Amino acid sequence: MNHKDLFDLTGKVALVTGASRGIGESVARTLAAYGAHVIVSSRKIEGCEAVASSIREHGGKAEAFACHIGEMDQIDNAWEYIESTHGKLDILVNNAATNPHFGPIETTDVSAFQKTVDVNIRGYFFMCSKAAQLMKKSGGGSIINVASVNGVSPGHFQGIYSITKASVISMTKAFAKELGQQNVRVNALLPGLTDTKFASALTTNDAIKKQALMHIPMNRMAEPDEMAGTVLYLASGASSYTTGTCINVDGGYLTM
Structure with a gap:
């Protein structure tokens, strides 16, 4: 392999969930910049289309697709669409x-508990499962789970x-162990404190933010773009030869 081509994603189809803002948006833009056709997905189509349109305006390949991974029927619809459209x-x-x-x-409370489990565990699990089935048919692929x-x-x-x-x-x-022989790699990104709307309960409260920064050797929050390089590596x-690994991108937080 030409070492200059290690990160080339030309001809690859990528699905990024939660891609209308924050880390997901940065990842979608980065994968497109390296040649992938990116399916920009989140709950609301308007936010997805705004990101996809911007990617296309900058010469990339992208489309928008609404999918709430907390809803099983929407997960099923997403994979039916991907297989029928892209094969x-x-x-x-994830x-x-x-x-x-x-x-x-x-x-x-039970409602908050169930919502968190439905999206963060059940949603991730069945997105991985559906991806694995399709990737095995076409010779392999890469799954990247954004953990924390x-x-x-x-x-x-x-x-x-x-x-x-x-x-x-x-x-x-677990997925990495079972899918390795099918050339489906499964890895995780573990972001630290990142300046996103999702983390606003931490980042907009000065007292909480100050306390959090005391435990980060780099003494600052990450920007969403600082997560995208690791995802690009894992996608490319x-x-x-990397599977089953979890990469901390946390400014040193877990070393404390």
Whole structure:
């Protein structure tokens, strides 16, 4: 392989969930910049189309597709569409997630618990499962699950979210172990504190933010674009012998 082509994604089809903003948007733009045809997905089609249109305006290949991964019928519809339209999927970035409860773990109500589990565990699991089935048919592919450092060290007042992200880490390893011989690689990105709307409960409260930065050796939050390079590596031929791994992109947080 020409080493200059290690990150070339020309001809690849990629699905990025939660791609209308934040980390997902940055990942979608990066994969498109390296040649992939990107299916930009999230719950609302308007946000997806805004990102997809911008990618196309900058010379990339992208389309919008609405899918709420907390709803099984929408997951089924998404995969039926992908297989009938593209016939394959080379890259899945499982990024969509939810965190409706920010507060003491013992006050988590059933509704918040169920919503978090439905999206962050059930949704990720069946997106991986559907991707694996399609990728096996077409010779392989790469699945990247966006977990969190909270899956390793639970976040304060983020109990059920942290529990589901720990599940994503275990899920990543389980899928990787069973799919390795089918040339389907499964890895995880573990972001640290990142300046996104999703993390606004942490980033917009000065006291909480100051406390959080004390535990980050680099003493700052990440920008969403700082997550995209790791996903590009895991999606591309540069990581052809990498599966079942979880990469921390956290400014050193987990070293503390």
